[in-house]
Amino acid sequence: MRARRALSISLVLAFILALGAACQQAEGPGQAGPSPTPAAPAFQPPQDEIGVVEIKPGEPIVLAGALVIAGPDAALGTDSMRGIEIAIDDLGGELLGHKIELIKEDTGCNPEGGQAAATKLAANPKLVAIVGTSCSSEARVMAPVINDAGMVMVSPSNTAPDLTDPTKHVEAYLRTAHNDKVQGKVAAEFAFNFLKVKKAATIHDGSLYAEQLANVFAEEFKKLGGEVVAQEAVGPDDTDMRPVLTRIATQQPEIIYYPIFTKAGGFVTRQSKEIRGLENVKLMGADGLFSPDFVEAAGDAAVGMYLSSPDVTAFGSGYQDFVAKYEKKYGEKPISIFHAHAYDATMMIAEAIEKVAVEGPDGTLYIPRKALRQALYETANFQGLTGNLTCDENGDCADPKIAVYEIVSADTSGWPDQVVKKVYP
Amino acid sequence: MASAARRLAVLTGGRRIDLTMVIAWTIGALVLVLVLVGSYQTLVAGRYTAGQWFDFIVFGLAQGGIYALIALGYTMVYGVLRMINFAHGEVFMSGAFSAFFLADALARRGFLESRPIISLLALLAFAALVSMTIAVILERIAYRPLRGAPRLVPLITAVGASFFLQYTFRGLFGSGVRVYPTVPLLEGTILGIQIKLIVVFLGALATLGILWAFLTFTRTGLAIRAVAEDMEAAALMGVDVNRAISSTFAVGGAMAGVAGVLYALVFAQVQFFMGFLPGIKAFTSAVLGGIGNLPGAALGGLVLGLVESVGPSLFLDGLGIPAAHQLKDAIAFTILVLILIFRPTGILGERLGSRV
Amino acid sequence: MRRALVFGLIGGFAAWHLSLVGLIEAFAGRRLIGQGVTFSYVLLLALMLTVGYLVGRRISNWTGLLGAALAGLLVGLALWVLALLVATVDLRTVFVAASPALPDILTFNRGTGAVGLAVLLLVGAAVGFLGGGLTWLPATGRRAVLTALAIAVLVGLLRDVLSPIFPAPVMGFLFTPTGGLSLPGTATVLALALAVPIARQVLANRASSHRGSLSVRALQRRRVAARVIGVVFLASFPLWAGLFLSNVSDFVGLYILMGLGLNLVLGFAGLLDLGYVAFFAIGAYSMAVLTSPELGHFTLGFWEALPIAVAMTVVSGILIGLPVLRMRGDYLAITTLGFGEIVRLLVLSDWLKPHLGGAQGVTRIARPELGPFVIDRPQEYYYLILIGCGLAWFLSVRLRDSRIGRAWMAIREDEDVAQAMGINRVTAKLLAFATGAAMGGLSGALFASLVNSVIPQSFSLLVSINVVALLVLGGIGSLPGVVVGALALVGLPELLREFQEYRLLVYGVVLVAMMIFRPAGLWPEETRVRELEEAAEEGKTRAPAEVAAVTQDGA
Structure with a gap:
């Protein structure tokens, strides 16, 4: 009995071994071995101090989107991820004759999520570049890990100033989102010089982005000689903003600046009209609210409101096409704000890869990593959806031209031309 | 020392005082003093007019009305099964979200303007139906097989079901915000109070009344109460326990659906994550009022809404704390702890069984 | 047969759910095995298999197998109806995942016409039948087969995680460059997944026949060995992982x-x-x-x-x-x-x-x-x-x-x-x-x-x-x-x-x-197990009361 069992096991084992051997043989000749092909001795693959990605014929070029695509902040990252996907579609799904494979990693909008995603991506030697992260808190953790792995990342939506601060900036990190410092300053100048208001109030939602922007605005506004009469905060999931608006009303501000996101922004805008003492107050938001979604969420209350945003006169027709593709592909309008930035980041990376990649005689593509970084830093006058992108030595690539728009209609079918009107500068 | 203890015993109506009580009461007293000092200083500073205080109260009651409506469903389930139905917030969300599509269709065809009452009733009915169905299915799949299990187990399935529902809705309808059309009938104000807010408040009261009548006068209501009192005894007396529990979920779900539509009318936005926070708040309300107690849940909801609206300005302004509104939930939970310290079974106390 | 209908409908509903929340389309490009078998298909096939299995488990004769096939067929039918719906009516204003690409994926690229219908029905019935057939296998064999399949899917999913552990040639053998397990890789994984439990069974049998002669000290030694292996594993983990x-x-x-x-x-x-x-x-x-x-x-x-x-x-x-x-x-x-x-x-x-x-x-x-x-x-x-x-x-x-x-x-x-x-x-x-x-x-x-x-x-x-x-x-x-x-x-x-x-x-x-x-x-924990068993006992004693309740209610 036992003998028979032993026999059957050894038979199974033998079968597996034979199978394995057969497959090895079958695969053997088709695949290029690890040693360089002898047919082209003249060709020297490029050398690079932090590594070269080798892509054999038939293998894809691997890019990653490290964005928040699950949990309460999912809309922010999902929107950017779609921007990447549309960019890949526009490239025809391939680059230099290789398919583009997109790895999607969730970063959770917190440092531990950023760390998990970063370590996973860093362990993938085939990965060329990353579009990400969504939240600045993730980038602070992710950038050093990615830097050590020799890769490069371009963030579509980090706006915190410290990420590109010369003392803290990491080489692997670039971004197409603009620095909060720029936007907060323009908003304050607009309010003080153009609207000629002297008393302002700010609201943030406890997110890194909004808190930073509200503070920059308040500082700049004070510097110009204005008075900040109230600095309040709400929760991102709060719905009833009437009490906090009533509190603000007691200080009689002339403008309320709330650089928050669609959901809470819609509530604040709508409910501000219901508060005694705020009937004539001017409202102003930032690019977090620059979307048809917000205008819909706020309804008629949004008319007359000001929004700061990258100067989209440069967005032009390319952006219209983009939105059309977005709606066709995903069945809804853009759900957040950094889709175009993600699109540009992807295109920038693609262009840089095209610039530095070298094809060997056997069709193998070599992408030197350091050269890729340099090519990205050398990006200049790149015609993107979000404007003319030029990267500086600290990784800031966004077009720094910020404009202020006024919402002139609540009917979003004519977005953006019939809905927002540029008023400044 | 002994006489002091005796005096304390008189104070507490003859109950024995142990160390835990003394400690808890000391902490409670400290918090209370802080609250009073803050309120006094705020009132002395005179930053707010009487009209503004009135507004705070109205806003608080409106928000509280919605909490109350969701809390009623919470407390019913608790009264019958002694379980925290963590997924109740998602039942609320599903009603509001599904009814959006009906509301949108009605608005497009102009019905919302031409026949507002019928449209509104249709919306309420539809949301109630969806929420009811989901609540009943939820009970059948996730809770019924676990009726004999330790109490923590259904809590975890409830959490699981909550995630499932959230992300199902996200997958089906997208993660963006959907905006309810405005109902012209509900715009405008009466006596300086917005009509929507009045409707929400009255809606909460009416629902409470209907629920009370249902539990008191119908056979199903009787069965539910019997099961809440003692499941086994009720079964022995010929009550179909499974049916009674299903009806509990059905009624609780329907109320969540109604709450969802009222919420959407006031706040105009629906999104897949909208149920989570109100769910937690409703749970808090139910406990605040005395979990398992229907009027208690309603009262708890109103108190919570009031505290959130009035609290930051009243308690914290005087203490000189910036951006006080940010701490409204912290205040709400502090008040909860305070109330539970002095009344460990909530404001109205537990009245399981007799009133569910 | 009623049971088959019910399970088929539930399965169809689940298939709609999977499709409409976007799971199917999201993983349509995720190859698990070879070039053709994507994760989406694995999900749909697993659904049909499960439905068939559930029906087969309830009815253990030839009608059970027929029922299983019927249930699988119903799932296939549901998929076709959905594909047809999505292809003809624009559902996207409500269901964002009902994209134009979905029908092709659901019908295995055979279109929403008669061919697609036939293919889906056939696949459904066949897989359902297989699922029902699983119940005919002896319990250990069934478990081994299912575990092996699950492991193969898991390995396919975990490619990225495994790649730093195994040397490149092994990975190159197991996986195709575009993602999924290669065919020989699949065979190897399946064979190993099948062989390991069988070998363990054999060893256990041999050990049990020796049990009497195994001394206390030998048992102790074995326990110590297990601990040493555990410690070495934990201590060396980051070095190779x-x-x-x-x-x-x-x-x-x-x-x-x-x-x-x-x-x-x-x-x-x-x-x-x-x-x-x-x-x-x-x-x-x-x-x-x-x-x-x-x-x-x-x-x-x-x-x-x-x-x-x-x-x-x-x-x-x-x-x-x-x-x-x-x-x-x-x-x-x-x-x-x-x-x-x-x-x-x-x-x-x-x-x-x-x-x-x-x-x-x-x-x-x-x-x-x-x-x-x-x-x-x-x-x-x-x-x-x-x-x-x-x-x-x-x-x-x-x-x-x-x-x-x-x-x-x-x-x-x-x-x-x-x-x-x-x-x-x-x-x-x-x-x-x-x-x-x-x-x-x-x-x-x-x-x-x-x-x-x-x-x-x-x-x-x-x-x-x-x-x-x-x-x-x-x-x-x-x-x-x-x-x-x-x-x-x-x-x-x-x-x-x-x-x-x-x-x-x-x-x-x-x-x-x-x-x-x-x-x-x-x-x-042991005491908890006991408590649960007691609770279950109580539940059993309570059951008659509930039966009484039902009959009374009927009367």
Whole structure:
């Protein structure tokens, strides 16, 4: 009995071994071995101090989107991820004759999520570049890990100033989102010089982005000689903003600046009209609210409101096409704000890869990593959806031209031309 | 020392005082003093007019009305099964979200303007139906097989079901915000109070009344109460326990659906994550009022809404704390702890069984 | 046959659900096996197989097989109807996932015409039939086949995780360059997955025939050997597992620490704490405030700050424990939940921003130094966390078997009786809160140093819920259960990151399913098992009453 069992096991084992051997043989000749092909001795693959990605014929070029695509902040990252996907579609799904494979990693909008995603991506030697992260808190953790792995990342939506601060900036990190410092300053100048208001109030939602922007605005506004009469905060999931608006009303501000996101922004805008003492107050938001979604969420209350945003006169027709593709592909309008930035980041990376990649005689593509970084830093006058992108030595690539728009209609079918009107500068 | 203890015993109506009580009461007293000092200083500073205080109260009651409506469903389930139905917030969300599509269709065809009452009733009915169905299915799949299990187990399935529902809705309808059309009938104000807010408040009261009548006068209501009192005894007396529990979920779900539509009318936005926070708040309300107690849940909801609206300005302004509104939930939970310290079974106390 | 219809309809509904939430389309490009078998198809086929199996299990004769085929066929039909609907009507204003690409995927690229219908019906019926046929296999064989299939799918899914472990030639053999398992790779994995359990069965049989002659010492030796292997495995893990797996195991370790801490409070003393994240946050923020140069209060080193951070959480544990001493059950649950939220709101607030960093959080938190060596990579933190878990485990075991441990269990079973028996519940409860808090605080302090920054968003209610869930899933009160629970609820989701936006959907389903099929948990404590069995007995005795109820109601 036992003998028979032993026999059957050894038979199974033998079968597996034979199978394995057969497959090895079958695969053997088709695949290029690890040693360089002898047919082209003249060709020297490029050398690079932090590594070269080798892509054999038939293998894809691997890019990653490290964005928040699950949990309460999912809309922010999902929107950017779609921007990447549309960019890949526009490239025809391939680059230099290789398919583009997109790895999607969730970063959770917190440092531990950023760390998990970063370590996973860093362990993938085939990965060329990353579009990400969504939240600045993730980038602070992710950038050093990615830097050590020799890769490069371009963030579509980090706006915190410290990420590109010369003392803290990491080489692997670039971004197409603009620095909060720029936007907060323009908003304050607009309010003080153009609207000629002297008393302002700010609201943030406890997110890194909004808190930073509200503070920059308040500082700049004070510097110009204005008075900040109230600095309040709400929760991102709060719905009833009437009490906090009533509190603000007691200080009689002339403008309320709330650089928050669609959901809470819609509530604040709508409910501000219901508060005694705020009937004539001017409202102003930032690019977090620059979307048809917000205008819909706020309804008629949004008319007359000001929004700061990258100067989209440069967005032009390319952006219209983009939105059309977005709606066709995903069945809804853009759900957040950094889709175009993600699109540009992807295109920038693609262009840089095209610039530095070298094809060997056997069709193998070599992408030197350091050269890729340099090519990205050398990006200049790149015609993107979000404007003319030029990267500086600290990784800031966004077009720094910020404009202020006024919402002139609540009917979003004519977005953006019939809905927002540029008023400044 | 002994006489002091005796005096304390008189104070507490003859109950024995142990160390835990003394400690808890000391902490409670400290918090209370802080609250009073803050309120006094705020009132002395005179930053707010009487009209503004009135507004705070109205806003608080409106928000509280919605909490109350969701809390009623919470407390019913608790009264019958002694379980925290963590997924109740998602039942609320599903009603509001599904009814959006009906509301949108009605608005497009102009019905919302031409026949507002019928449209509104249709919306309420539809949301109630969806929420009811989901609540009943939820009970059948996730809770019924676990009726004999330790109490923590259904809590975890409830959490699981909550995630499932959230992300199902996200997958089906997208993660963006959907905006309810405005109902012209509900715009405008009466006596300086917005009509929507009045409707929400009255809606909460009416629902409470209907629920009370249902539990008191119908056979199903009787069965539910019997099961809440003692499941086994009720079964022995010929009550179909499974049916009674299903009806509990059905009624609780329907109320969540109604709450969802009222919420959407006031706040105009629906999104897949909208149920989570109100769910937690409703749970808090139910406990605040005395979990398992229907009027208690309603009262708890109103108190919570009031505290959130009035609290930051009243308690914290005087203490000189910036951006006080940010701490409204912290205040709400502090008040909860305070109330539970002095009344460990909530404001109205537990009245399981007799009133569910 | 009615059963077949019912299951077929449920299966069809599930197929609609999978398709309309976007899962099917999202994974249509994810090749698992060869070029053709994508993860979407695996999902749909698994659905048909399950439906067929369920029908076959209920009816164990030839009609059962027919029924299984019918149920599978119904699933196929449902898919075709959906494909047709999506192709002809624009559902996207309501269902965002009903994209134009969906019908092609659902019909295996055969179109929504008669051909597509025929293919779907055929596939459905065949797979359903197979599923029904599974019930005809003997139990061990069936289990082996199903496990092997599941393992093959899992290996296909885990390619990215496996690639740093195995040398490139092995990976090249197992996988095709575009993602999925290669055909020979599939065969190998299947064969191994089948061979291992069979070999183990054989060995076990042989051992059992020898059992009589196996001496006590030999058994002991075997146990020692197992322990040595375990220790070597744990100690060498980061050396071969690579950066990503080390990082995942770091987080699993942090959750194990929290789980062990909460286990003292919830598992031993029976106090439902839904705000355990408060201690995690206090530990993390203490570490941040004490070491980060950003705030400028203190600039201690990691090792000086660590004991202070733990002491802070012990104090906070007592402070939170005091007002809730008299509360029970759900009142305790909501109050502690409130405390967790209060802590998060305070660290987020503008009010305390100068001291705690507010919305911007705190960065540049100290790394532990050992002489000239600085611990700053996940692989190195692993050892630190491992030591922390070891300490917490040791403490848990000692506490469980001590006087205080028995006092906790007495309180868990019946608080009033425990007090009547002379147990000082004030001390006992506070001690539970304090020690539990210390472990949470340790976890938090390590966490802050590991990710080098803290931000309020990391300390949401979800962390508390996750810890409670991993305790219950592992088996409440059971120490090995904590480890199993953490591996399942923290480790697995990290490994299966690919599910991305569907991760929480799957997480929800898994929680519900696990609780229904294993209410005692994956590795239950012995007394709990007994209790559950008793409860089940009670349920059985109650059943007749319910039957009576039904009949009366009918009359």
